[in-house]
Amino acid sequence: MNEIFSRELVASVMEELKIASLARATIGQMLMLASTLEAKTGIPFIRMDQGVPGLEPCKIGMEAEKIALDQGVASKYPAAEGVLELKEQSARFVKAFLNIDMAPLSCLPTTGSVSGSFGSFLICSQLNKKRDTILFIDPGFPIQKAQLVMLGIKYKSFDVFEYRGEKLKEKLEQLLSEGNIAAIVYSSPNNPTWITFTEEELSILGEMATKHDAIILEDLAYFGMDFRADYSQPFVAPYVPTIARYTDNYILFISGSKIYSYAGQRVAVACVSDKLYNRTYAGLASHYSNAGHFGITFTNAVMYMITSGVTHSVQLGLAAMFKASCDGNYNFVDSTKEYGIRAEKMKAIFHKYGFHVVYDKDIDREIGDGFFFTIGYKEMNCGELVSEFAHYGISSISLSTTGSEREGVRACTSRMTDEMFDILDERLRLFSEAH
Amino acid sequence: MNEIFSRELVASVMEELKIASLARATIGQMLMLASTLEAKTGIPFIRMDQGVPGLEPCKIGMEAEKIALDQGVASKYPAAEGVLELKEQSARFVKAFLNIDMAPLSCLPTTGSVSGSFGSFLICSQLNKKRDTILFIDPGFPIQKAQLVMLGIKYKSFDVFEYRGEKLKEKLEQLLSEGNIAAIVYSSPNNPTWITFTEEELSILGEMATKHDAIILEDLAYFGMDFRADYSQPFVAPYVPTIARYTDNYILFISGSKIYSYAGQRVAVACVSDKLYNRTYAGLASHYSNAGHFGITFTNAVMYMITSGVTHSVQLGLAAMFKASCDGNYNFVDSTKEYGIRAEKMKAIFHKYGFHVVYDKDIDREIGDGFFFTIGYKEMNCGELVSEFAHYGISSISLSTTGSEREGVRACTSRMTDEMFDILDERLRLFSEAH
Numbered sequence: 001m002n003e004i005f006s007r008e009l010v011a012s013v014m015e016e017l018k019i020a021s022l023a024r025a026t027i028g029q030m031l032m033l034a035s036t037l038e039a040k041t042g043i044p045f046i047r048m049d050q051g052v053p054g055l056e057p058c059k060i061g062m063e064a065e066k067i068a069l070d071q072g073v074a075s076k077y078p079a080a081e082g083v084l085e086l087k088e089q090s091a092r093f094v095k096a097f098l099n100i101d102m103a104p105l106s107c108l109p110t111t112g113s114v115s116g117s118f119g120s121f122l123i124c125s126q127l128n129k130k131r132d133t134i135l136f137i138d139p140g141f142p143i144q145k146a147q148l149v150m151l152g153i154k155y156k157s158f159d160v161f162e163y164r165g166e167k168l169k170e171k172l173e174q175l176l177s178e179g180n181i182a183a184i185v186y187s188s189p190n191n192p193t194w195i196t197f198t199e200e201e202l203s204i205l206g207e208m209a210t211k212h213d214a215i216i217l218e219d220l221a222y223f224g225m226d227f228r229a230d231y232s233q234p235f236v237a238p239y240v241p242t243i244a245r246y247t248d249n250y251i252l253f254i255s256g257s258k259i260y261s262y263a264g265q266r267v268a269v270a271c272v273s274d275k276l277y278n279r280t281y282a283g284l285a286s287h288y289s290n291a292g293h294f295g296i297t298f299t300n301a302v303m304y305m306i307t308s309g310v311t312h313s314v315q316l317g318l319a320a321m322f323k324a325s326c327d328g329n330y331n332f333v334d335s336t337k338e339y340g341i342r343a344e345k346m347k348a349i350f351h352k353y354g355f356h357v358v359y360d361k362d363i364d365r366e367i368g369d370g371f372f373f374t375i376g377y378k379e380m381n382c383g384e385l386v387s388e389f390a391h392y393g394i395s396s397i398s399l400s401t402t403g404s405e406r407e408g409v410r411a412c413t414s415r416m417t418d419e420m421f422d423i424l425d426e427r428l429r430l431f432s433e434a435h
Numbered sequence: 436m437n438e439i440f441s442r443e444l445v446a447s448v449m450e451e452l453k454i455a456s457l458a459r460a461t462i463g464q465m466l467m468l469a470s471t472l473e474a475k476t477g478i479p480f481i482r483m484d485q486g487v488p489g490l491e492p493c494k495i496g497m498e499a500e501k502i503a504l505d506q507g508v509a510s511k512y513p514a515a516e517g518v519l520e521l522k523e524q525s526a527r528f529v530k531a532f533l534n535i536d537m538a539p540l541s542c543l544p545t546t547g548s549v550s551g552s553f554g555s556f557l558i559c560s561q562l563n564k565k566r567d568t569i570l571f572i573d574p575g576f577p578i579q580k581a582q583l584v585m586l587g588i589k590y591k592s593f594d595v596f597e598y599r600g601e602k603l604k605e606k607l608e609q610l611l612s613e614g615n616i617a618a619i620v621y622s623s624p625n626n627p628t629w630i631t632f633t634e635e636e637l638s639i640l641g642e643m644a645t646k647h648d649a650i651i652l653e654d655l656a657y658f659g660m661d662f663r664a665d666y667s668q669p670f671v672a673p674y675v676p677t678i679a680r681y682t683d684n685y686i687l688f689i690s691g692s693k694i695y696s697y698a699g700q701r702v703a704v705a706c707v708s709d710k711l712y713n714r715t716y717a718g719l720a721s722h723y724s725n726a727g728h729f730g731i732t733f734t735n736a737v738m739y740m741i742t743s744g745v746t747h748s749v750q751l752g753l754a755a756m757f758k759a760s761c762d763g764n765y766n767f768v769d770s771t772k773e774y775g776i777r778a779e780k781m782k783a784i785f786h787k788y789g790f791h792v793v794y795d796k797d798i799d800r801e802i803g804d805g806f807f808f809t810i811g812y813k814e815m816n817c818g819e820l821v822s823e824f825a826h827y828g829i830s831s832i833s834l835s836t837t838g839s840e841r842e843g844v845r846a847c848t849s850r851m852t853d854e855m856f857d858i859l860d861e862r863l864r865l866f867s868e869a870h
Contacts, residue, residue: 028515028735050512052510052511052512055509055510056507056510057507057509058509058512061509062504062505062509065500065504065748066501068505069497069500069501072491072492073699074492074493074496074497074697074699074700075487075488075490075491075492075695075696075697075698076698076699077485077487077698077699078462078699078701093607099782101580111546111741111742111746112742112743114740114741114742114743115741115742115743118740118742122585143740143743146736146740147740149723149736150557150723150736150737151586151723151761152722209614256504261509261510262510263509263510263511263512263750264508264509264510264511264512264513264746264747265509265746265747265748266513266546266742266744266745267741267746268747277471287584287587288584290586300463301581301584301585302585305549305553305578305581305582305585306546306549306550306553306741306742307546307547307549307550307553307701307741307742308547308549308550308578308701309701310701310750311546311700311701311702311746312699312700312701313500313699313700313701314746315751340494389819396473
């Protein structure tokens, strides 16, 4: 056999780690399998599994954190609404790169976008008793569904593959007309597929959100990383596509994790549209015995109650990075272009050996090269492909764990290094010879 | 009139800030009132309101954070179970100052104890459908009740004033025998009253928790700050009193906020008893479709889903501070004794003008001097006292907002400075002459 890791070895490690099936393996299980096999054999995996930044953290943030520590912020509770400097720079960032006007008050620091989505799911489910369900435009990020399981909030989802462009309208109309959808979640560029909604699709989403009074939760984790356009210049078109141009019912999640390679410090901002921020809801008033004001309730009665604010020095770190980007002193788009370069090279190798990109187009346009892409092989299903890849020393995530109805895996480019491209080529050659 | 701030001025600022009643004012409202009056008049308040650290943050943590940043942790997601170094030093700290053996695995970093209690309430309410209520031994911390409101979890509470010592047993027996209590929460030393449970009371609490299978959530925010004993020596008796000696059903919350004046960085550990960590619950298994293992569910399906881990550099900061304390290189008890000195001086001034400490004894022993104490005046009720104090330039928190049935206010010593003692004396003299 040409496999890198034998059937027996993989099976025995799976048993040791109590992994019943690689098709349904969580990211955590895939990480453990790869690192255990690496440790046992000394043979490195090609780690396409977890979406961790593979670049150095942005120094501007680190230096600002150190200055903040020296100024003594460590002893001072950050304000519930966040540090003013970060709120102001967030609103400026939104203006500079989205061309959207937003009050600093409406930009709320969160302990990563994970915490932002957690609080948003919770408050959105409390606005109106009839609207008790969150709608996922899948494929998506499994953690968000796990948050709803934890909170006992219902959700629905559909795979967007068959509903791109105009077809999206019909599908949304059908789902939203039931009247039970509180909020709609998606990421764009998308984790795991890297598809990006077109302006037409965003316009449909906005129209439907307004018509059916649902709130769009737009996860912009990979902000500006659709390298097919150049979004790198502050206050200059083209601007990053966003739902904010098409409805007032939205919360945007902008995270420092990927654009500044700052995932370890857990910081993001949840940017609530000014209109939504100032709206009042009877459901909130009755749940919290308050005036039902969305923004104040979200800030003081929801987000503040989860962590009592976001780490003080880190807020000042993110503020400094946003400021540098708005001032034109730090180009976060250029700094992450490396991921696009890796994706292009990896896809070329995959194509060479008969693999295909599963989510390959934004309607009529080839998807960009970035942080993630999806890979399929002949008629192999998700489980077979993840499992076979593991035997050839390549770790990946099954698309079936992301709400996709397609067969394939998610490949992450972030941990790919120069010396691994030849190894990837060799392993895929062996793979294709065996299959 | 001898008041510092006139009736008209206070009333107009209250109207401006939409504060309907000082008796029911939240901490946030009291902060705003005090700072607005200070800004309008230039006259400083004696700030007895918010429990913010009034000391410099521990340098050992800050330096460790800077080193961690230089090592590049900012780009790396912290592991779901927390950074190993912090887990190990937490277990060591628990051994050094509580004399309790605990596996590092059972010590989970959280984004402050606020986040620890949030996740704990959630998981405790999911163990068993019949046990759907959290019991507060009040007076307590209003944020914790707000967390339950947000999550829609029921709670009960009673004021412990009348139930000290043996009487606690009867009260708990009565409440727990209903079979609906999932967990019991308290802080000791207590916020707001600074009462501290005796070993006899902890033994009763432990016995009742075991008998009725309720989980004790023990908030040790003011760890070691009962200065009536010297808890400052690692691995040497006397050890800080804790429920961990009397039952296996517990989670301890140990925070860096007060003992290291590190509140701004939002870091704490939730220490789960090893037995509870390894217990399985049918309720968890059905809710999360997993094996129902408490520790794994708490770590991966609850806490990880709230923030995806705790800020990386800050975990290493807390690890360094715990290590220094265990090594005998940083005495966190001595460093916070200043609060006790301030409390003693403040109480003496209050006594001089006819005020009394409301929660004055731990059964037969006078309560210690520390971060908080409670103050009453003649027959004045909570609202009158908070309001009158405000007119004399003293901000405080009404005991009625803490679940207390007594009349009085909470006084916090942390922001008291040397030059304010004479001013306090003068203002209380004016107050007592007028009342």
